[in-house]
Amino acid sequence: MSVAPREKELLRLTRMIKPRFLLGLSVAAFTALILLFSYLSDFPKWLIVSSLALFIGLGIGLFLSRTVLRLGEVRTFDQKQDSGAAGAIDFSAKLLDVTVNEMREGLLVIDPEMRVVASNRAARNLLSHADDSINTRRLTELTRNPAIYDAFLDAVRGIERAGVKVETYDHGRRIFDLRVVPLRAGNGHGAAGAVGVFFDVTRLERLELVRQEFLSNVSHELRTPLTAIMALAETLEAGAINDQEHNRRFLSIIQKNAARMHRLIDDILELSAIEAGNVKVQPEVVQLRPLVEEIVGSLSAAAATRAIVVSDLVEPEVKVFADPHRLLQMLTNLIENAIKFNRQGGTVSIRYESQNGDRISVEDTGEGIPAHHLDRLFERFYRVDRARSRELGGTGLGLAIVKHLTRAHGGEVSVESRFGEGTKFTVELPPQIESVGELLAITGESR
Numbered sequence: 001m002s003v004a005p006r007e008k009e010l011l012r013l014t015r016m017i018k019p020r021f022l023l024g025l026s027v028a029a030f031t032a033l034i035l036l037f038s039y040l041s042d043f044p045k046w047l048i049v050s051s052l053a054l055f056i057g058l059g060i061g062l063f064l065s066r067t068v069l070r071l072g073e074v075r076t077f078d079q080k081q082d083s084g085a086a087g088a089i090d091f092s093a094k095l096l097d098v099t100v101n102e103m104r105e106g107l108l109v110i111d112p113e114m115r116v117v118a119s120n121r122a123a124r125n126l127l128s129h130a131d132d133s134i135n136t137r138r139l140t141e142l143t144r145n146p147a148i149y150d151a152f153l154d155a156v157r158g159i160e161r162a163g164v165k166v167e168t169y170d171h172g173r174r175i176f177d178l179r180v181v182p183l184r185a186g187n188g189h190g191a192a193g194a195v196g197v198f199f200d201v202t203r204l205e206r207l208e209l210v211r212q213e214f215l216s217n218v219s220h221e222l223r224t225p226l227t228a229i230m231a232l233a234e235t236l237e238a239g240a241i242n243d244q245e246h247n248r249r250f251l252s253i254i255q256k257n258a259a260r261m262h263r264l265i266d267d268i269l270e271l272s273a274i275e276a277g278n279v280k281v282q283p284e285v286v287q288l289r290p291l292v293e294e295i296v297g298s299l300s301a302a303a304a305t306r307a308i309v310v311s312d313l314v315e316p317e318v319k320v321f322a323d324p325h326r327l328l329q330m331l332t333n334l335i336e337n338a339i340k341f342n343r344q345g346g347t348v349s350i351r352y353e354s355q356n357g358d359r360i361s362v363e364d365t366g367e368g369i370p371a372h373h374l375d376r377l378f379e380r381f382y383r384v385d386r387a388r389s390r391e392l393g394g395t396g397l398g399l400a401i402v403k404h405l406t407r408a409h410g411g412e413v414s415v416e417s418r419f420g421e422g423t424k425f426t427v428e429l430p431p432q433i434e435s436v437g438e439l440l441a442i443t444g445e446s447r
Contacts, residue, residue: 106198112156114139126198155180155194175205217381221264225257267397274404281323281408289314292350295332299339307345314350320358322429326405333398334425338364358429368419377415378403
């Protein structure tokens with residue numbers, strides 16, 4: 001705490017005492033004059049002496065009272081400074097305690113005997129089987145994880161440890177990056193303990209895994225058609241171009257695989273743009289039945305080759321609030337999948353329901369999807385039957401695009417399936433708007 005305010009107050013008091021010192025000198029001189037006058041005049045001496053004593057007493061009393069008053073002010077100022085310093089110290093302690101306990105990172109401090117000296121809430125949650133009072137307990141009582149124990153043991157021995165990977169499974173799999181440093185003793189020799197910080201990197205690890213899977217899947221998906229194209233091109237170059245019986249079939253296969261690569265790249269770019277938030281939906285009131293009829297008409301040839309009946313069961317007056325282009329894209333993906341993965345001679349039904357919003361369902365009579373696949377069905381490149389999906393020309397990104405476009409509308413997509421009976425996909429969109437404000441909220445625009 002700075003003493004500058006106190007020094008300023010003392011300086012001010014000194015400046016005020018100097019005039020009173022001059023006043024005292026003046027009183028003394030005046031007293032000497034009165035005494036001289038008393039001996040030279042005829043006034044009674046007792047009267048002169050009494051008046052002089054009274055005057056001197058009043059002067060001294062005034063001087064002392066003002067001085068004491070100023071000294072009292074200085075003492076009061078000092079007391080306020082001391083109480084303010086104590087309050088600041090108390091506030092700082094509370095602030096430090098709140099800051100440490102609200103940290104997302106776990107903080108653990110141990111002494112040379114591997115006993116816990118201090119910890120924050122995140123560290124206590126990490127040691128889930130331990131209660132709040134973990135201080136003075138040995139580290140081996142709190143965790144059996146060898147990575148944690150070895151890192152703290154090395155720090156107590158004076159060796160700093162960083163980048164220690166710690167995995168826990170108490171509340172699902174969590175991954176931490178642990179850094180432990182020694183606490184140096186006061187004499188500078190040895191360690192007085194160690195402090196460790198647990199950084200939760202679970203989400204970063206998950207994102208890194210998704211990135212690796214994505215790169216692996218993209219590489220594999222591109223390699224397959226590219227290998228076929230290169231092999232057939234070499235075959236044609238080697239002389240098969242003159243084989244009238246097979247050359248056109250080879251060229252057809254090359255064209256088919258090139259088209260597959262083109263679709264895959266388009267879907268990757270489309271999905272990347274949607275996930276990056278670069279695709280903005282522009283919802284409006286859309287007549288649903290004509291849009292479904294357009295999709296059914298464009299897929300009629302694919303349905304006819306497998307004798308599949310596609311039924312548009314949407315009522316003519318139904319309207320939904322969505323981006324027409326994006327809704328066409330979503331329903332085309334779902335209806336095309338229902339045709340591809342259906343049974344020979346099966347059916348596909350498109351229905352509409354109004355339940356706290358717009359629900360558009362696409363149901364098929366295919367073989368169904370096993371229950372353990374349903375949770376991952378909307379992931380990028382995830383396929384129930386990889387070989388069959390590639391054979392039918394799928395990229396593995398269609399359902400991921402449907403999921404992200406539905407969420408861009410403020411809705412959700414779900415799937416229900418019974419193995420051996422069929423599958424039903426449902427797109428749930430928010431209810432139609434009733435005001436301009438709701439429109440702005442959905443489209444993300446401002447007034």
